[in-house]
Amino acid sequence: MNGIPSIGNPEPTAGVDIQQELNRLEDLVLSSLRIPLTGRTLIDEDKLLEQLDFIRLSLPTVFQEALDILAQKNEILLEAEEYGQQVVDVAQAKRAQILAESDIVRQAQREADQLRRQVQDDCETMMQDTLAEIDRKRRACQQELEEMRQTAISQAEEIEDGADKYADNVLANIEQDIQEMLKIITNGRKQLNSANVPKNGDHPQQRPHNSKKR
Numbered sequence: 001m002n003g004i005p006s007i008g009n010p011e012p013t014a015g016v017d018i019q020q021e022l023n024r025l026e027d028l029v030l031s032s033l034r035i036p037l038t039g040r041t042l043i044d045e046d047k048l049l050e051q052l053d054f055i056r057l058s059l060p061t062v063f064q065e066a067l068d069i070l071a072q073k074n075e076i077l078l079e080a081e082e083y084g085q086q087v088v089d090v091a092q093a094k095r096a097q098i099l100a101e102s103d104i105v106r107q108a109q110r111e112a113d114q115l116r117r118q119v120q121d122d123c124e125t126m127m128q129d130t131l132a133e134i135d136r137k138r139r140a141c142q143q144e145l146e147e148m149r150q151t152a153i154s155q156a157e158e159i160e161d162g163a164d165k166y167a168d169n170v171l172a173n174i175e176q177d178i179q180e181m182l183k184i185i186t187n188g189r190k191q192l193n194s195a196n197v198p199k200n201g202d203h204p205q206q207r208p209h210n211s212k213k214r
Helices: 018-030 045-195
Strands: 033-035 040-042
Touching: 018 045
Parallel strands: none
Antiparallel strands: 033 040
């Protein structure tokens, strides 16, 4: 059989598959000659012993490999446990850092919200104060304009009254001058008429014509 050492020097090779060797042993039995009507099998004793010796000698190697694998497995598990603990420690440290940063972020958020509310309140107060100041100045301007209008009306009325008085005075002076002129004219005519009346049949004397100017 392939893979089976020669008789008298059965040496197992590294990495023997015991399951495969047991399968070969089973094949050896099943492929042997059966004796009819007896239920027995004629097996090659040398091959059977050779296969059994090979398996017997291979067991310590397999066991050692199993122990090595087990030790390696334990080492891997230990390394995995240490790595897992490191991961847990890093995760916990990261969690603590995140929580600390979260506290800082929340504190910063609270301060930002408080500052935003304060700024909004200040802006609202400034807006109200500005609107009140604008309304106060508007009322003051309206009052000042009303006072200026009343003053202008009063001054216009005073000017109008003064103009009427001045015109009345001028007309009165003109009227007086005209009356005086009429008196002078009337007196002059009287004098002329009295001078032209004849006395005792005398012819009226011719008087020179004098013109008076004022």
